[in-house]
Amino acid sequence: MPADSFVCSVCRQSHSGLPTDTAYTLPDAVWAIPEERRALEAKWTADLCQMGEHYFIRCVLPIPFTDQPSYYGWGVWAEVAWPVFERYLALYEQDARSEPRAEGILANEIALYGATTGLAVQVQFGLSSERPTLSFSSDQHHPLAHEARNGMSYARYHEALVFTGVLDGP
DSSP: OOTTEEEOTTTOOEEESOOOEEEOSSOHHHHTSOHHHHHHHOEEOSSEEEETTEEEEEEEEEEEBSSSSSEEEEEEEEEEOHHHHHHHHHHTTSOOTTSOOEEEEEOSOOGGGSOOTTOEEEEEOOOTTSOOEEEOOTTOOSHHHHHHHHOBOHHHHHHHHHHTTSSOOO
């Protein structure tokens, strides 16, 4: 396959260009459950997950490009408190852009940035056709938070594609 195309892991079709997102299927804590017990201990859809008293919402963490239009989206899960999860369920089919940001914690390890599980994030609900977006507070100094605020260069985008296995290393 040419280097300027990829096969989508969701639709299994070939697309021109390079992917501008990476998605995590489940929160890491749910993946850690042995496969034979996972469906007994957790319930999930493509957008929501519950494991006991832990509630997760699938979100997008956009990392803007600094030298090209658009952004790289990390499709990650945020763990939220029950009231936030319940509010999201109530607004799931609605335009919720006017909702205030909610607190959560990142529920996936993005090893490209070091330890990321447990980082405090802000969850912003949006249109019913879009996943909520994540952001960091201005006082969060983690490398992922820094890149989310300041963007990634094309060279860093290339590193992300190598990290995710889309491209071969240098």
